[in-house]
Amino acid sequence: MEKDVRQIIIDIITTIAPDADTSNLKDEVPLREQLELDSMDFLDIVLELRKQYGIDVPESDYKQLETLASCVAYLTPKFAAKH
């Protein structure tokens, strides 16, 4: 499941930033240091999670989306709860 969540996040990033190179993302490095993403882009990620998977990320948890690893750790239980 963890690998799936990682890929889900990468797929969403590819949708919202089609020009971004997501082929060599490091899991522990903040996404904003590896890609040209701003706070609006993170809102797009949140909206896509809501639309595509019915997963809500409250504003107080936005910091959990900082790295791929933190996304996986935070979102995996939420995805699991959906199954």
Added chain:
Amino acid sequence: MDRSLLQRIVITGVGLTAPNGNSLTEFRKHLLEGYSRIQRIDMRYMGLVLAGVCAFNANEYQTSKEVRIGTRAGSIGIYCAHKALEDSKLAVEQLDRNRIGTYIGITEHGNVETENEVYEISKFGYDTKFWNHHHNPRTVANNPAGEISINLGITGPHYTIGGACAGGNLGIIQGVQMLRLNEVDIALVGGVSESIHTFGIFAGFKNQGALAEHADPNKASRPFDEARNGIVISEGGCIFVLERLESALKRQAPIYGEIVGYGVNSDADNTVLPNSQRQAECIQLALAKANLKPSDIDIVNTHATSTVLGDRKECEALRQVFTEAPNTHFNNTKSFIGHTMGAAGALELAGNLPSFEDKQVHPTINVEHLDPSCNLNNLVINQPKSLPAVNTILNNSFGMMGINSVVIVRRCDSNSF
């Protein structure tokens, strides 16, 4: 009228996208060849409708992310602004960006984006937590001009001018005024339209009995023809670089023509129905500002949209003004590209500008049986016409709520200075 070099405003660059061309050269070629490129598109809730669709490459000046976050009108504006600046031999990085103004005419803005969001949340039971946070910057009225400002890093004033289908001319007029007031040194002016992406505009015209239909899409927009049955809605954009004659001469810029007159007035009587008397007065206003007589005008680009009443009313106005103008010729550009709404005034003027050099009047096409009420003297029908010289173009552009606009451009040569 002050005729000093600082008060004389000239066009030194043209960037455009029309259904049948993505540069002035291509557009002009197709206007002289009779090539239209109207097509059927699938419209949400409505099925197939006729429309003019532009084929420029938005990624030439925007990343895919910028295209996604922005609007179609913004992408059209960005493309046209870049092309106009390149055409004018101006590099933004070498200019004082605080002194560039961006004034863009629009018919409407925001319908497309609002319809899209309502459609999106309809998939989620109309729950507004699925509403996109980009909606507000996409739909503010200044969006198309603002996208140009952000993309090019232009820090001077930017705003749109809402003028229904007169918007394109109004953008030009605003730029002329701001240059004369010395508010800016360069003005990016014209109009854009993304209206083909909103079903509401199509449904509105259809239910008003004013949406064109024809078995052959390229014959649907047919102003002045007896069988005309309405408007073909198109997207498009055109931006001119305007500057003072003084700066154009100093930097030896290419000069397409001088904007010598303009007029704007209002019918003040009906939201939709045109008023030929007010239109005639608007033309007279522009002629007076230009210090020209009707007979001084070589080409009149008519606004006619291919509706029965609208075309007749404009012809009434033209007959009233141009009674003693045996050499004035009339044409129409919507017969090729449909109605590009907020872009129409600027785009149609652009299509005629090359006539100063090639001395051709492009025709109004698709006239098989001329409506006798539209039988203007020297209406150029179906084939281009050569003239000994073309020195002046008068461009009509009228819009809903009874706004009328006219722009007059004169050819520039060494004798003009």
